[in-house]
Amino acid sequence: MVQLAPVETYHAPVSLTECLECLAGGEDNMVLLAGGLAIMPLLKNRSLRPNVLVDLSGVAELRRREIEADGTLVLGAMRRHREVYDDPLVRTRWSALADATSAIGDLQVQNRGTIGGNVVFGTVLTDLKQVAMCLDASLRIVGRAGNRKVSARDAFGDAAHALLAPDELLESMAFPAPPPGSGSAYRKFGITTNGRPVIGVAASLTIGADGICTGASIVIGGLVPAPCDARIAAQVLIGQSVDHEVIAHAAKAAAEEIKPQSDGRASAAYRRQLVRAIGQDALNDAWQRAIGTS
Amino acid sequence: MEKTISVTVNGRVQRKTVPIRMLLVDFLRDELGLTGTHVGCTYEGRCGACTVVLDGNATKSCMVLAVQADGHRVVTVEGLEEFANAPGELHPIQNGFWERHGLQCGYCTPGMMMTIFDILATNVREGSPELTDEAIRQSLVGNICRCTGYSHIVEAVQSAAAQLRGMDPEERAAWFDTAKLEGTRS
Numbered sequence: 001m002v003q004l005a006p007v008e009t010y011h012a013p014v015s016l017t018e019c020l021e022c023l024a025g026g027e028d029n030m031v032l033l034a035g036g037l038a039i040m041p042l043l044k045n046r047s048l049r050p051n052v053l054v055d056l057s058g059v060a061e062l063r064r065r066e067i068e069a070d071g072t073l074v075l076g077a078m079r080r081h082r083e084v085y086d087d088p089l090v091r092t093r094w095s096a097l098a099d100a101t102s103a104i105g106d107l108q109v110q111n112r113g114t115i116g117g118n119v120v121f122g123t124v125l126t127d128l129k130q131v132a133m134c135l136d137a138s139l140r141i142v143g144r145a146g147n148r149k150v151s152a153r154d155a156f157g158d159a160a161h162a163l164l165a166p167d168e169l170l171e172s173m174a175f176p177a178p179p180p181g182s183g184s185a186y187r188k189f190g191i192t193t194n195g196r197p198v199i200g201v202a203a204s205l206t207i208g209a210d211g212i213c214t215g216a217s218i219v220i221g222g223l224v225p226a227p228c229d230a231r232i233a234a235q236v237l238i239g240q241s242v243d244h245e246v247i248a249h250a251a252k253a254a255a256e257e258i259k260p261q262s263d264g265r266a267s268a269a270y271r272r273q274l275v276r277a278i279g280q281d282a283l284n285d286a287w288q289r290a291i292g293t294s
Numbered sequence: 295m296e297k298t299i300s301v302t303v304n305g306r307v308q309r310k311t312v313p314i315r316m317l318l319v320d321f322l323r324d325e326l327g328l329t330g331t332h333v334g335c336t337y338e339g340r341c342g343a344c345t346v347v348l349d350g351n352a353t354k355s356c357m358v359l360a361v362q363a364d365g366h367r368v369v370t371v372e373g374l375e376e377f378a379n380a381p382g383e384l385h386p387i388q389n390g391f392w393e394r395h396g397l398q399c400g401y402c403t404p405g406m407m408m409t410i411f412d413i414l415a416t417n418v419r420e421g422s423p424e425l426t427d428e429a430i431r432q433s434l435v436g437n438i439c440r441c442t443g444y445s446h447i448v449e450a451v452q453s454a455a456a457q458l459r460g461m462d463p464e465e466r467a468a469w470f471d472t473a474k475l476e477g478t479r480s
Contacts, residue, residue: 002337004315010297010361033362037339040357044337053314055362082351106436107409108342111351112358193435 005049013054016061016142016171022054023167024144032056032169034078034117037109062116062171071177074140077116077170082107084115094135094175095289096184096202100127103186103194116170119156120163125196129156130221131186133229134202137175143168159225179215182206183289187282188222189274191265197222198266199274201254203282205237207290213237213246218254218283220275224261230254233279242287251279299364303328304373305475312360319344321360322370330371330404331355334438342437345405346370350472352412354436367472369411371404377469386457386469387411387450396450398441406437410451414458415470423458423466425451 013019022030031050033039034057042048056062062078065087073094075084081101084090091098104113104127118128119139132139132152139150144167152173155163164170178184188200199222206215216237221227233254240246260271298311303326310325317337322328334343337356344355347369355368374385387407390396397403413433417423430451431444439447458466468474 001320002317006295007314008295010314010359012362012364036359036362037357041338053359055359057362106342107412107433108345108352108354108357108436109339111412112353 002044004043005046007053008051009053011052011054012058013056014058014060016059016169019054019056019059019062019169020142020144020167022052023169025052030054034120035080035109035113036117037105037113038117038121038123064172068174073175073177074172075115075175076172077120078114079116081105081110081113081115081118085110093178094184096131096134096186096204096286097128097175099186099285100131100188100200100202103127103188105194109194115173119173120170123196125222127186127188127197127200127221130200130202130219130227132173132175133157133227134186134204134217134219135175135178135184136217137173139163139170140172140174141168142171147171149174153229157226157229178204179206181208181290182215183286183291185282185285185289187278187285189278199223199271199278201275201279201282203279203286205242205283205286205290207242207287211241211291213240213242216250218250218279220254220258220279222271223258224263228258230257232257237283244284247283247287248280250283251276254279297361297364299361301360301363301365302367302476304369304376305472314359314361316360317356318346318348318358318360318363318368319355321363322346322355322368325360328370328372332401332404334401334405340438341402341405342409343402343405345408345437347408347411347472350412350415352409369408369472369475371407373475374407374411376475377471386454387414389457390450390452390454391447394446394449394453396443396447398439398443402437402439402441406434406439406447409434409437410454411470414451414454417455418458418466418470421463423455425455427452 030052033055062076064076066074085098085102118126137152184204186202188197202219204217216234218230233250236250236253255272255275260268262268300309322331332343334341339357346355430448
């Protein structure tokens, strides 16, 4: 049997106010559980030995899904991956988000894992950071000192930037309405099916009625210390009449633009090759979606 | 250190005082004696043998604490037969495994069945017990069969889906209606 170290207290708050009270309680040996899938192994191997566990899954405000007047999609941090990709509107308008959430772990993980947990948990090798950056999402953070909003590009693009202060909580992520003629996609490669990304490419394209690309974003994850916003590669597409050749050229530019690490999972050269291959696939999907053929 | 919880397992309300650190899988096996839920890996969430249905969703019970299930509904493999109308009658999922020989050593089978319960329930809710082999395989990524008998497992799911297609919608839905369990057993 594998047991966690003994835990003194368990809280299951049902409101955001109650959550913040827990956080403000001054307990420095407290662990918050979102989906728990990344934390539970650390509790089991006793890398973490908290006195207090706080389970956020009963907080309705953190599970919300709203479309604001300007078309912005707001997803509570405790929204589970499967709830995100099962959402027909997410699939059609924020396709990269649906692609990514349906490729995080297995069905059981998608049933339990949350979008907030995926981005807050302190590893760089997640899927949703690059997707949030690519789709220009912003993060809504609540704390005792008040609420604040930070763009995903600022928060995740710079590894030196701590996302949360100790008494703060990620409340939701807001994805702006994509401009007309837009499409997005996410493709990844993991060591096992749906494993953590060795490379993950999020792409978004806006195509005018004349077939000319007016907006492009390519963000690559699986890199240390932070995802790379490949702006040079995006510029390869902008102003061009998009076809397979232009896309291949952009994917090649992205592979040159990143500064990949070599580690036990892949060499730097292989990571570049992955960006060329799956970057092309992600851009193709985004393009097809933008012009409405898929 | 301890907390009193109340969890509805296979339609029965189970009220117990358990250590906060107790995993749901240990609660089911050691506290309730429901040893159909298996532990295949060393509690790392890798094998899927401990999969149960928690509020309708396939969940690895080694990745959840028992206290987190307080106030929620759990269905384990033992619960499948409770959906039947007559004693000895098998759930279409069990029948599918029987018909298509969907198991060899059987260790992974309870977890497989509970993941399949989730996907077929979703499918039935959406009105179409039609699944491609590829969709079944994709759904079972988190359940490892070390006998590698995957082909027969996919056939077993197809067999279960075919049985469900042959039923009228009401009968079909009844095989996944966890509220019905509570009605008959409270």
